[in-house]
Structures are given as C-alpha cells and as structure tokens.
Amino acid sequence: MAAASPPLARLWHNALRLAFIVGVAWPVVLVWLGLTLRHRERLPVKGPAIVVANHNSHLDILTLYTLFPLSKVLNVQPAAAADYFLRHKLLAWFATRVIGIIPVVRGGASKRNDPLEGCYAALEAGRVLVLFPEGTRGEPEQMSELKSGLWYLGRRFPDIPIVPVFMHGLGRAMAKGAHIPVPFFVDVHIDRLLPWQDDKTAFKAELQARFTALQRKAAVLAEEPKGAPDAPR
Amino acid sequence: MNPFPISDVLFYALCVIFAVLVFASSTIAVLGWRFPQKDWLELRQRVRTWWWIVAVxxxxxxxxxTISxxxxxxxxxxxxxxxxxxVPTRxxxxxPLLWAYLAVPIQYFWIWDGWYGMFIIFIPVYAFLFLPMRMVLIGDTQGFLRAASTLHWGLMTTVFSLSHMAYLLVLPTDVTGSMKGDGALLVLFLVVLTQFNDVAQYLWGKSLGRAKIIPKVSPNKTVAGMLxxxxxxxxxxLMLGPVLTPMSMAHSAMAGLLIGVTGFIGDVVMSAVKRDLGVKDSGDLLPGHGGIxxxxxxxxxxxxxxxxxxxxxYY
Known part of the structure; x- marks a missing residue:
C-alpha cells in the first residue's frame, strides 16, 4: 500500500499517477472520446466519500479520474479485483502504483479475513473511494447484479456520503475484449447522495433503482424526440 | 494598421466579426440588466459559444x-x-469503425499535400470499397447493409463534404492576378454566408409566411423564410464576393444564391436524420447550440x- 511506503517512493508513485492521468486519462477520455457531464457539483471532491459507478470497461476508472481536479485526484482510489489486477508482478505494480487501486479479494470473506480491510483504511485516511458494485465489467451497456460490499462499508461508516455515478457509452467504446477504444461521446450523470440504510436488501434495491433511473435518463436523452429539430442558434 | 502577419482584407474582415460579437454580447448584457426577470441563460450561452467558435x-x-x-x-x-x-452501430x-476514423487524417493529408485527384476520390471510392470488405472479414451479416451504409453516409457528410472547406485553403492563390484568391478569404466567404443564411432563414421565417415548406421534417420552416x-x-x-474572392459581381450573387438555397437543404437533411434517430440536438458539445x-x-x-x-x- 502506498501509505506504508517510504516518503521518497510515495512521491515517485504520486508523480507517476499524475503523469498517467494527465498523459493518458485526459487525452483518451477528453479528446479521443469526449465527455458530457451532468451535475458536476454533486461530485464529492473531498474525502472521505464513496463514489459508486456502473462498470462496463477499463475506461471507467480513467473517466472517473478526469472528473476530479488535478489537486484532488491523488486522493481518489478505486477498489478493484485482486485476482484480476494482481495476476502478475508487472500488472500488480502498474495497478497499485500507477492506477492506484485498492485490491479486494473477490469472494474472500471469512471470519479472520475481511476483504474490505483496504477500503476501510482508505476511508479512514480521508480518501474518495470508487466502487464498482457490479463487481465485473459484464455485458457492455448492461447492468449486472449488485454486490453487497458497499452495504458493509456503509455499516462501518454510516456518515460518509455515497454518490452514485452512471456512465453511458463506455461499453460501446471499449467492451471487454477490445483493446483500442472507438471514439464515441460519453455521458456521465452524477446522482444525489444515497443514504445508507440498515436493511441490506432495501439498500441494494434503492441503489439498483438509482442506476436504473439514470440509465433510463441517459437512454431518453439519446433517443426520445423532444420537439422540432429546428430553431437555428 | 494591421499588426498581424495576415492579409489586410482578412484583418479587416476579422475586425468586423469581432465587432459583431462585441455588439451581441453587449446587447445581451443590456437586455439582462433591463429585464432581469427573464431567463437569458440560453442566449448568453449561445453567444459565449459563438466567441469560442470564432476563436477556433x-x-x-x-x-x-498545417495548423489550418x-x-x-x-x-x-x-x-x-x-x-x-x-446512429446505431454493431x-x-x-x-471497421476504427478504420473509418483513420479516413479523417488521411483525407486531410491529401489536402495538405494538395493532391486534388486523391482528395476527390479517396472517400467515395477507396473508403467506400475498403470498409465493407473489412466488415465482411469479420463475417457478421446481420444488419450488414444498414451498418455499411450508415458508416459511409457519415464519412461522406462529416469528412468528405466538410473537407471541401479545407481544400479552399490550398487552391492556388492569385488566379486572377488581383491577389484576391487567398484561401482563407474563400473559407471566410463560405462560412460567413452559410452561418448568416441560417440566421436569415430563421428571422424571415419568424416574421412572415404561413405556408410550410417541408412540414413533415421541420414544422417551423416556411416558404417565405426560405425565400x-x-x-x-x-x-x-453580392457585397462580399468581389472583396473576398476572385469572383465577378454576377458570379458572387450566384454563389450567394447557391449557398442560400443549399444551406437550407443541408439544414433540413440533417433535421430529417435527427428526426429519424429521434433526437432534437445532435449532441452537447456547443452549449446553447446543441451539437457540432x-x-x-x-x-x-x-x-x-x-x-x-x-x-x-476560376481554377
């Protein structure tokens, strides 16, 4: 973990992360793709906070990074699958140091071992934690079933704001299996705060409902006629 | 008078455009101050975006x-x-979509190179033949014709057609010996007239005329507005042609008429596409305007x- 590294190494990793964000995330997301952002003001720029987003593509995290100001972006960390990103040494180094993921062991919960340990630490350190509650990228532009990790985090930190974010179009640009993203404009909707609740099923249903509503809104903006395409500007 | 390394005519033309923008911005500022209860946001956004468009x-x-x-x-x-x-894509x-994007830099490279013969056939012939071939290699026949046609239609309108504006820049200059063949001025003539025509059509259509010209596509467009x-x-x-281009007065007027009529057609054709796809604006790139x-x-x-x-x- 970055927090445990000596100061000089930490400085170096932070520089790498910034270089990656400015040199890769910005050009890919803002120039190659192009972003329409709705309700920027709802984004929790300061931690501790949890951002929950739908997951369709490796571009998702790059897109989320571009939403934050450069001075705050190093404070943002996504939780990501350990079995996928820690497959081999080089990828593990890249994922934890350059992307800045917090590795989470999927299905690794036991009495002794809490897979969310890294997430707790990040929130305690005042980070903005990014979660993809679907757990996997799945079919492009379709939501998979939501996992419960968020609920456990909420139980531990009931006062930390949870903000759902829905990204539309990234699965189309680069679905699982594709290597070069096809340029398409991408829509990002930031939703209102999602209050944590004791009832796990109800909480997950509420989150699912939020995503469904945002998904419908994105589809409506893309498809429904709003009147005559007429007046010149 | 002209401190910039551009021709005097271009400098004065840009000054006029600048003055028009300043006038538009100050009019809105005055209106917003006189009638603060009305919502001026969209108009304000629109003018601010115009500043950006003009700057670019x-x-x-x-x-x-090269920069051009x-x-x-x-x-x-x-x-x-x-x-x-x-549009729906498969x-x-x-x-194949990535290949289609590659046609953009290639097409503009031909223009940079001044290779007219290649510029004029590259998309209608080579891209047209190559992309379906690339799609066939993948082997998905479901919706093949639709996918191939929408892709080519997009390339023809947004890349091939628009790139003609850029080719104006590399036409040989000074064809008439009058130093009036400057490519930048030709582009200026084309773009100013086209954008002016959009506004003129709208204003005329608002102020008079009841007979709809093409009600199924654009219910607000009238015959009087179009004419x-x-x-x-x-x-x-007629006024700008002799100043900005090598054209005679008669030809300038004809070019104005051509731009006036075909600008209208381009507008309604794109409206038909948007209506087919069920959208009002083509995007959100230009606040107050919609899409590009x-x-x-x-x-x-x-x-x-x-x-x-x-x-x-002339060439």
Missing part, C-alpha cells in the same frame, strides 16, 4: 496551412464522432457545392 475559426484560417488542416481535420473528427454516437464493427433568407444571402454574397452537427449541417451541402462552383469558374 480564426485559428483555423490565419496561421498556416489540423484544426479543420479535428472538426471533422468531432462531427464524425458525434454522428457515430447518434458491436462486431469495432475494428427571404436565400435572397438576403444572395445580397450579402447542428452548427455544421448547412455546411455539409454548401462547402462542396460552393467549392465546385468556384473551381469550375
């Missing part, structure tokens, strides 16, 4: 050929991307038609 446009025509083609090529890229975002066409707009644009063409295609729709017709009119007569 000035960059596109006044530095040098980079900027205009990027505009084509944005327009093509907006088009592809709107997942299997991931790679009034085209005639106003003809007049402006909403701004370039008329140009997809006026650019190639004005280009060939001029080229036939």
């Amino acid at each position: 446009f000035v960059l596109a025509i006044s530095v040098n050929r 083609l980079l900027v205009l090529g990027f505009v084509s890229f944005l327009a093509f991307k907006e088009y592809l975002t709107l 997942r299997t066409d991931h790679l 009034g707009g085209a005639l106003t644009t003809t007049l402006l063409g 295609l909403d701004r370039l729709d008329s140009l997809t017709y006026t650019a190639p038609l004005f280009f060939h009119f001029l080229r036939y007569l």
Whole structure:
C-alpha cells in the first residue's frame, strides 16, 4: 500500500499517477472520446466519500479520474479485483502504483479475513473511494447484479456520503475484449447522495433503482424526440 | 494598421466579426440588466459559444496551412464522432469503425499535400470499397447493409463534404492576378454566408409566411423564410464576393444564391436524420447550440457545392 511506503517512493508513485492521468486519462477520455457531464457539483471532491459507478470497461476508472481536479485526484482510489489486477508482478505494480487501486479479494470473506480491510483504511485516511458494485465489467451497456460490499462499508461508516455515478457509452467504446477504444461521446450523470440504510436488501434495491433511473435518463436523452429539430442558434 | 502577419482584407474582415460579437454580447448584457426577470441563460450561452467558435475559426484560417488542416481535420473528427454516437452501430464493427476514423487524417493529408485527384476520390471510392470488405472479414451479416451504409453516409457528410472547406485553403492563390484568391478569404466567404443564411432563414421565417415548406421534417420552416433568407444571402454574397474572392459581381450573387438555397437543404437533411434517430440536438458539445452537427449541417451541402462552383469558374 502506498501509505506504508517510504516518503521518497510515495512521491515517485504520486508523480507517476499524475503523469498517467494527465498523459493518458485526459487525452483518451477528453479528446479521443469526449465527455458530457451532468451535475458536476454533486461530485464529492473531498474525502472521505464513496463514489459508486456502473462498470462496463477499463475506461471507467480513467473517466472517473478526469472528473476530479488535478489537486484532488491523488486522493481518489478505486477498489478493484485482486485476482484480476494482481495476476502478475508487472500488472500488480502498474495497478497499485500507477492506477492506484485498492485490491479486494473477490469472494474472500471469512471470519479472520475481511476483504474490505483496504477500503476501510482508505476511508479512514480521508480518501474518495470508487466502487464498482457490479463487481465485473459484464455485458457492455448492461447492468449486472449488485454486490453487497458497499452495504458493509456503509455499516462501518454510516456518515460518509455515497454518490452514485452512471456512465453511458463506455461499453460501446471499449467492451471487454477490445483493446483500442472507438471514439464515441460519453455521458456521465452524477446522482444525489444515497443514504445508507440498515436493511441490506432495501439498500441494494434503492441503489439498483438509482442506476436504473439514470440509465433510463441517459437512454431518453439519446433517443426520445423532444420537439422540432429546428430553431437555428 | 494591421499588426498581424495576415492579409489586410482578412484583418479587416476579422475586425468586423469581432465587432459583431462585441455588439451581441453587449446587447445581451443590456437586455439582462433591463429585464432581469427573464431567463437569458440560453442566449448568453449561445453567444459565449459563438466567441469560442470564432476563436477556433480564426485559428483555423490565419496561421498556416498545417495548423489550418489540423484544426479543420479535428472538426471533422468531432462531427464524425458525434454522428457515430447518434446512429446505431454493431458491436462486431469495432475494428471497421476504427478504420473509418483513420479516413479523417488521411483525407486531410491529401489536402495538405494538395493532391486534388486523391482528395476527390479517396472517400467515395477507396473508403467506400475498403470498409465493407473489412466488415465482411469479420463475417457478421446481420444488419450488414444498414451498418455499411450508415458508416459511409457519415464519412461522406462529416469528412468528405466538410473537407471541401479545407481544400479552399490550398487552391492556388492569385488566379486572377488581383491577389484576391487567398484561401482563407474563400473559407471566410463560405462560412460567413452559410452561418448568416441560417440566421436569415430563421428571422424571415419568424416574421412572415404561413405556408410550410417541408412540414413533415421541420414544422417551423416556411416558404417565405426560405425565400427571404436565400435572397438576403444572395445580397450579402453580392457585397462580399468581389472583396473576398476572385469572383465577378454576377458570379458572387450566384454563389450567394447557391449557398442560400443549399444551406437550407443541408439544414433540413440533417433535421430529417435527427428526426429519424429521434433526437432534437445532435449532441452537447456547443452549449446553447446543441451539437457540432447542428452548427455544421448547412455546411455539409454548401462547402462542396460552393467549392465546385468556384473551381469550375476560376481554377
């Protein structure tokens, strides 16, 4: 973990992360793709906070990074699958140091071992934690079933704001299996705060409902006629 | 008087455009101050976006050929991307879509190189034949014709047609010996007339006329609006043509009429596409305007038609 590294190494990793964000995330997301952002003001720029987003593509995290100001972006960390990103040494180094993921062991919960340990630490350190509650990228532009990790985090930190974010179009640009993203404009909707609740099923249903509503809104903006395409500007 | 390394005519023309923008901004400021209860946000956004459009446009025509083609090529890229975002595409066409994007820099390279023969056939012939071949190699026949045609239609309008505006920049200068063949001024003539025509059509249509010209596509467009707009644009063409281009007065008026009529057609053709796809605006790139295609729709017709009119007569 970055927090445990000596100061000089930490400085170096932070520089790498910034270089990656400015040199890769910005050009890919803002120039190659192009972003329409709705309700920027709802984004929790300061931690501790949890951002929950739908997951369709490796571009998702790059897109989320571009939403934050450069001075705050190093404070943002996504939780990501350990079995996928820690497959081999080089990828593990890249994922934890350059992307800045917090590795989470999927299905690794036991009495002794809490897979969310890294997430707790990040929130305690005042980070903005990014979660993809679907757990996997799945079919492009379709939501998979939501996992419960968020609920456990909420139980531990009931006062930390949870903000759902829905990204539309990234699965189309680069679905699982594709290597070069096809340029398409991408829509990002930031939703209102999602209050944590004791009832796990109800909480997950509420989150699912939020995503469904945002998904419908994105589809409506893309498809429904709003009147005559007429007046010149 | 002119401190910049651009021709005097271009300098004064840009001064006029600047004055028009200042006038528009100050009018809105005054209106917002006089009638604070009304909502001026959209109008304000629209004018602010106009400032950006003009800034990019000035960059596109006044530095040098390389900068011009980079900027205009990027505009084509944005327009093509907006088009592809709107139309349905097949997942299997991931790679052919990337190939189609590659046509943008290649097309603008031919222009930079001044290779007219290649510029004029590259997309209608080579891209047209290559992309279906690339799609066949993947082997998905479901919706093949639709996918191939929408892709090619997009390339033809947003890349091929629009790139004619850029080719105006590399036409040989000074054909008439009058130093009036400057490419930047030709682009200025085309773009100013096309955008002016959009506004004129709208204003005439608002103020008079009841007979709808094409109610199924654009219920707000009237015959009077179309005629009034085209005639106003003809007049402006008559005034600007002899100053900005090598054209005679008669030819300038004809070019104005051509831009007036075909600008209208480009507008309604893109409206029909948007109506087919069920959207009002083509995107959100230009606050207050909609998408970039909403701004370039008329140009997809006026650019190639004005280009060939001029080229036939003078080059």
